[in-house]
Amino acid sequence: MSSRTNTCIAGIGESRYTKWGGIADQSELSLACDAILAAASDAGIPPAAIDGFASFSEDRNEPALLMNALGIDELRFTGMVWGGGGGGSCGAVALAEAAIKSGQANHVIVFRSLCQGQSFRFGQFHPWTDHACFTAPFGMLAPPQMFAPLVRRHMHLYGTQPEHLGEVALSCRAYANRNPRAVMYDQALTMEDYLTSRIIADPLRLYDCCLESDGAAALLVTSMERARDLKCKPVEILAAQQGSRHLWGTGILGGHNMPSNTYASGNAADLSRDLYGRAGVGPENIDVVQLYDAFTGMVLFALEDFGFCKVGESGDYVAGGNLALSGATPCNTSGGILSEAYIHGLNLVVEGVRQMRGDSCSQVSDAKLTLISGGESVTPTSGLILGI
Amino acid sequence: MPYLPTSLPFPSPSRDTSEFWQYCAERCLKFQACGECRIPRHPPAPICPHCQSKLISWIDAPSFGRIFSYTVVFSASHDAVINDLPYNVVLVEFDGMDDLRLVSNVVDAKPDELAIGREVVVVWEMGPNNQLLPRFKLRKTK
Numbered sequence: 001m002s003s004r005t006n007t008c009i010a011g012i013g014e015s016r017y018t019k020w021g022g023i024a025d026q027s028e029l030s031l032a033c034d035a036i037l038a039a040a041s042d043a044g045i046p047p048a049a050i051d052g053f054a055s056f057s058e059d060r061n062e063p064a065l066l067m068n069a070l071g072i073d074e075l076r077f078t079g080m081v082w083g084g085g086g087g088g089s090c091g092a093v094a095l096a097e098a099a100i101k102s103g104q105a106n107h108v109i110v111f112r113s114l115c116q117g118q119s120f121r122f123g124q125f126h127p128w129t130d131h132a133c134f135t136a137p138f139g140m141l142a143p144p145q146m147f148a149p150l151v152r153r154h155m156h157l158y159g160t161q162p163e164h165l166g167e168v169a170l171s172c173r174a175y176a177n178r179n180p181r182a183v184m185y186d187q188a189l190t191m192e193d194y195l196t197s198r199i200i201a202d203p204l205r206l207y208d209c210c211l212e213s214d215g216a217a218a219l220l221v222t223s224m225e226r227a228r229d230l231k232c233k234p235v236e237i238l239a240a241q242q243g244s245r246h247l248w249g250t251g252i253l254g255g256h257n258m259p260s261n262t263y264a265s266g267n268a269a270d271l272s273r274d275l276y277g278r279a280g281v282g283p284e285n286i287d288v289v290q291l292y293d294a295f296t297g298m299v300l301f302a303l304e305d306f307g308f309c310k311v312g313e314s315g316d317y318v319a320g321g322n323l324a325l326s327g328a329t330p331c332n333t334s335g336g337i338l339s340e341a342y343i344h345g346l347n348l349v350v351e352g353v354r355q356m357r358g359d360s361c362s363q364v365s366d367a368k369l370t371l372i373s374g375g376e377s378v379t380p381t382s383g384l385i386l387g388i
Numbered sequence: 389m390p391y392l393p394t395s396l397p398f399p400s401p402s403r404d405t406s407e408f409w410q411y412c413a414e415r416c417l418k419f420q421a422c423g424e425c426r427i428p429r430h431p432p433a434p435i436c437p438h439c440q441s442k443l444i445s446w447i448d449a450p451s452f453g454r455i456f457s458y459t460v461v462f463s464a465s466h467d468a469v470i471n472d473l474p475y476n477v478v479l480v481e482f483d484g485m486d487d488l489r490l491v492s493n494v495v496d497a498k499p500d501e502l503a504i505g506r507e508v509v510v511v512w513e514m515g516p517n518n519q520l521l522p523r524f525k526l527r528k529t530k
């Protein structure tokens with residue numbers, strides 16, 4: 001590991017996770033505060049010492065509301081990653097890392113709070129970009145219809161099969177079945193269930209699509225130096241960055257005018273190069289991954305983009321059992337957003353921290369390095385490598 | 389009857405993208421192209437990504453396009469399409485226009501008639517906001 005940021009995640013916090021609309025007795029802001037207070041407590045700092053906030057995807061709970069709710073002493077940093085989808089989940093951590101490393105702030109909270117019952121459902125129409133006039137009148141309204149053509153193209157180019165997608169869904173569900181916090185904790189899933197589930201947007205079936213959830217997650221980012229005085233076990237940020245490839249533009253949330261030769265991808269191959277370069281490691285060094293799984297196909301794309309297999313070979317890779325605890329890249333070990341909860345991918349970062357601490361419900365033994373991806377196939381996407 | 393209901397949303401075009409829709413209102417499928425290097429682009433934008441020229445021209449779409457990818461939608465993400473399931477959404481590409489694609493529908497295709505590479509020709513249908521929309525039908529080959 002040649003390059004270090006000297007920053008770390010020192011605390012994690014989560015609210016309860018439910019199906020969308022499941023949290024009606026408190027506001028999204030109140031839920032955000034629950035997760036933030038839990039993260040501060042986990043790190044062992046008083047809430048008043050928080051001096052920065054970073055989030056993504058237009059989180060509605062802005063620092064102006066949070067600073068008074070939490071009674072923080074001084075606000076020094078705020079940052080929002082542009083773009084919809086979960087592309088900014090790891091990017092928000094990158095903002096916090098930059099704020100800490102540059103000395104602009106000391107204790108930055110990264111958070112996401114979502115009550116889809118109180119705002120809007122992500123599976124329903126929302127005008128994500130200025131290009132929605134080119135999609136909505138044609139019935140391309142929500143992420144399943146936006147992502148399905150990329151999966152179709154991947155199948156066309158590389159022979160990817162429905163069973164390959166199903167393998168991702170089953171793997172996430174098996175991990176969720178070991179995680180009592182997971183919304184799908186009690187519900188088993190078989191390949192027959194998968195293959196006979198209803199089509200949402202062909203080739204995507206019901207179980208290819210992530211949950212719609214209510215819940216909040218938060219992380220406390222600080223310097224390695226400060227973390228030494230805290231009660232926590234700091235998890236070092238080896239590299240965190242946003243990215244998007246040449247001419248990807250609004251990508252799947254817009255008019256689908258990405259370059260043909262990178263269309264059936266997660267838009268993260270350049271980001272992958274940068275992340276590994278900055279962390280001084282390669283895919284062969286990564287012990288466990290958390291790959292943004294709004295749809296099963298996104299995991300296939302991320303496996304290719306981040307170099308765990310060659311482009312076009314992700315179907316065979318997952319069929320080989322590589323996502324399981326015994327595989328080469330145990331993946332989404334809390335159940336992912338397919339089966340734990342859809343906290344817009346920030347819960348994947350929380351699980352990455354748990355793996356480094358040795359605290360996961362599906363702990364990878366002796367795990368020292370984890371790679372986490374933000375929402376794929378959007379601009380910007382983002383990624384993160386954590387180590388212990 | 390149009391392929392999809394006119395009660396679907398039609399988010400307002402911006403100052404940069406509205407000219408495309410004005411041509412559509414005249415049943416002209418035109419794409420914006422750079423006024424200097426001539427490379428076409430879509431959606432319309434105020435500046436050329438290849439040479440940064442702000443000069444704009446509009447060129448006619450070729451007489452037919454090809455399906456680049458598609459999906460058949462069985463689950464409604466808006467109340468307007470509840471009675472129109474299943475429907476298709478296709479991405480149409482055109483010869484000589486690399487990486488330019490139009491999101492649209494093929495109005496006369498059953499799901500199993502759709503395939504990547506199939507040729508399609510434009511038809512005009514009324515959409516939301518009294519806006520004419522470029523949709524497609526399968527191109528008959530002899």
Ligand SMILES: [Zn+2]
Nearest residue numbers: 422425436439
């Ligand atoms: Zn030009």
